[in-house]
Structure formats: structure tokens, C-alpha cells
Amino acid sequence: MRIFHIATAADWDEAQRTGAYTTSTRGVTLEQEGYIHASRADQWEGVRAAFYADVTEPLVLLEIDTDLLEVRVVEEAPAPGMTETFPHVYGAIAPAAVVGVTPLGQHI
Template identity: 80%
Template sequence: MRIFHIATLADWTDAQASGAYTTSTVGVTLEEEGFLHASRADQWEGVRARYYADIDEPLVLLEIDTDLLDVPVVEELPAPGATETFPHVYGALDPAAVVTVTRL
């Protein structure tokens, strides 16, 4: 399955150098949140509009092949009262699981 994550170019560049992507969302680490936020193909544009519209730094869209992950992915409701599920990645993302990087 393919899932998507919006990242700052700086965070993605750091992940490639270190071998692990650990930013849950802008300004929030995996350690703080407990998982990495992700989206399905039909969701990422809405996520970008809602949560990344005010971000001035360059962004990239990471396309992740879940078959290449060595950590669990769980479909979950993002907040109380929500009806739409989102994939959450429970662990650091190995850059090798990212099959496409698109500049946004």
C-alpha cells in the first residue's frame, strides 16, 4: 500500500543523512506524538491545505511503500469526534521505504 507524508525539505534532508525520519508533523517529533502522521492518496491535499498553508519553508511529499516499512502502520481516527481514518506510522521511517519524493 502507498501512503503519503508531507515533510519540510530540511527534515527530509536530515533524515536522509541520519537514516531515520522522525518528524510526526511540523514542529512535533515522533517521540512527542508517538507516531508519524500520514495520509492516503485522496487525503494529502486536504492535509496540506489545513495544516501546512502557513508554512514558508520548502515542502516535499513523501510517498511511502508500507511493504518496505519495518514498523507498524495503523488506520486510526485522528481526533475525538472525527469520522475519517488516517494511517499512522508507529516508529521511525527508514528513508529506503520512501519510493517517490515530490517537491510541493
């Protein structure tokens, strides 16, 4: 299965250098949150609009092949007030599991 994660270009560059992507979401680490937020193909644009609209640094969309992950992915129940489930990655993402990187630019 393919899932998606919005990352800053700087965080993705760091992951390639260290061998592990560990940013859960904007400004929050995997260690702080316990998992990495991800989206399905039909969800990432809404996530970008809701949580990254004011970001001025370059963003990239990571396309992750879950078959290549060495950690589990769980489709979580909706958050309070939400109806959609979202995939969460319970561990660091190895750059080898990222099969596509698309620059998103700075603005929607």
C-alpha cells in the same frame, strides 16, 4: 500499500543523512507524539491546506511503501469531530521505504 507524509525539505534532508525520518507532524517529533502522521492519496491535499498553508519553507510529499517499512502502520479511528481515519506509522521511517519525493513548493 502507499501512504503519504508532508515533510519540510530540511527534515527530509536530515532523514537521508541520519537514516531515519522522525518528524510526526509540523513541529512535533515522533518521540513527542508516539507515531508519524500519514495520509492516503485522497487525503494529503486536505492535510496540506489545513496544517501547512502558512508554511514558507520548501515542502516535499513523501510517498511511502508500507511493505518496505520495518515498523507497523495502523489505520486509526477518527479523531473527535472527524469522520475520516488516517494511517499512523509507529516508528521511524527508513529512507529506503520512501519510493517517491515530490516538491510541493511554498504555497497552495
